[in-house]
Amino acid sequence: MAPIPTAPDRLHDIGFVLLPGFSQLAFSSALEPFRMANHLAERRLYTWHLISRDGHPVAASSGLTTAVDCAMEEGLTLDLMVVCAGAGVQHCCDRDTLGWLRRLAGRRIPLGGVCTGGYVLAQAGVLDGYRATLHWEHFSSIHEALMFPAVTFTHQLFVIDRDRHTSSGGVAPLDMMLNLITRQQGLALAESIAEEFIHERIRDVGDRQRIPLRIRLGxxxxxxxxxxxxxxxxxxxxxxxxxxxxxxxxxxxxxxxxxxxxxxxxxxxxxxxxxxxxxxxxxxxxxxxxxxxxxxxxxxxxxxxxxxxxxxxxxxxxxxxxxxxxxxxxxxxxxxxxxxxxxxxxxx
CATH class of the missing domain: 1.10.10.60 (Homeodomain-like)
Incomplete structure (x- = not known):
């Protein structure tokens, strides 16, 4: 099979910060499109690094442990840093992690979050003035506790607002990354990736999460x-x-x-x-x-x-x-x- 034509662009370097209890499904849905992009293009379009707070392996919500490449270092220079979180995200918002994210934002490194990763970004204050989303289960508590008034949370599957990329859980990160790949490499490659994953349609920012009425209303x-x-x-x-x-x-x-x-x-x-x-x-x-x-x-x-x-x-x-x-x-x-x-x- 001939390689899929792509944009003549530089190599894109992505970081994934794995927090304890992260959603393995959401993380894999965010990472796998970049691996498949390299495979179909028959060249390296993307590289990625797995990161944890201390450089040690991290257990997902399923109990599976994932090895990482490095700790939260100050010198990392990436095209996008994605926070991967899950259940119990409130316990992952320690001072060191939030401070590190603020410093990345100060260096104008684009930031993202999948599943409840947007909650961590909001706690760090790096979503103030942005539109964002996260898994629907957390909307009720955020709204009722009047948390993060400077962030405009939406019920969309994912939101790309300037240099902030946030996605709800499940396979929604797949759609967010396919939209990002479309912008960077073209629609043909993104649709070929979707076909490889038997993903019948690339959803866009107009698609909303299907949220139970009782949860949406709080x-x-x-x-x-x-x-x-x-x-x-x-x-x-x-x-x-x-x-x-x-x-x-x-x-x-x-x-x-x-x-x-x-x-x-x-x-x-x-x-x-x-x-x-x-x-x-x-x-x-x-x-x-x-x-x-x-x-x-x-x-x-x-x-x-x-x-x-x-x-x-x-x-x-x-x-x-x-x-x-x-x-x-x-x-x-x-x-x-x-x-x-x-x-x-x-x-x-």
Whole structure:
């Protein structure tokens, strides 16, 4: 197999700081794209170093121990330093680690975090003024304790904000690094890596974590969760609001009040958003005609679907379907699309 063409760029050097209890899955998802990039390009595009606080091996949350290359040295000069953390991250925020991260930031070394690594970066103060994300399980505690007011946390899978790269857990770091490789080496290499990993779609910064309603709200209301579950199970044939209320043994007015209080939007708007998010997945992941996608998500009228989709995402369903082909063709706006929503279009 011929090597995949890449950008004529310098070698990129990445550091991974492994903190006790780090997520092995999140760490591997962040590292493996760089290994595969070298393999497919048949040359070294990336090198990496594994780092721990004291230079000793580190145990992951699974109990598996990983050897490292060095300790947190002052002289490291890297293109990106990624903090890999996991459960019990609060116990990893010691003075030495936080001080070291601050000094790296002072030297303008780009910093990243996977899984709960963003929590450590926020504790160090190096995310102040940035947008960031981390695993959804920690949103509730952060919001309710009013922690990190200078950081704008989002529910996105990952966030690349200038020289800060943060990702939620699981395999989300894979998508973040594939987006980074796209910027540095081109889309062809990134998509070839995704194919090698049987990763059907490279998700972008517009994709959000699927967060349980009770966690996202920081509280729980059984009736509200019951109705939300019914909505998710009935996207193709949406249930009337009165029927949803009846299933939960509520009046329509009571249901509207619950959504306004806990979700801060009317139930019909919440339901519409679920349907449109499902439509976006079908447009991106399948070859279904746009009309069939509309029907699968409960829209009888194509014109209503197009208008609703445009209002929600800033572009039409047809535009969503053509974005990938435009990027492959080298569209000049491709890089901006990894940072911002696609420009609005009147295209149906």
């Amino acid at each position: 509280r729980s209301h059984p009736k509200l969760e019951e109705v939300a579950t019914l909505m998710e199970a009935n996207l193709q044939e949406p249930l009337p609001l009165d029927e949803l209320a009846s299933y939960a043994e509520l009046s329509r007015r009571q249901l509207e009040r619950l959504f306004q209080r806990y979700v801060e939007c009317p139930p019909l708007k919440y339901y519409m958003d679920l349907r449109l998010l499902r439509a976006r997945l079908l447009l991106r992941q399948t070859h279904m005609p746009v009309t069939d996608v509309a029907l699968a998500c409960g829209f009888i009228s194509p014109s209503h679907f197009t208008k609703s989709y445009h209002d929600r995402f800033g572009h039409s369903p047809s535009r969503e379907r053509t974005r990938r082909s435009e990027r492959l063709a080298g569209d000049a706006t491709a890089e901006d699309e990894t940072q911002l929503p696609a420009p609005a279009s009147d295209e149906a």
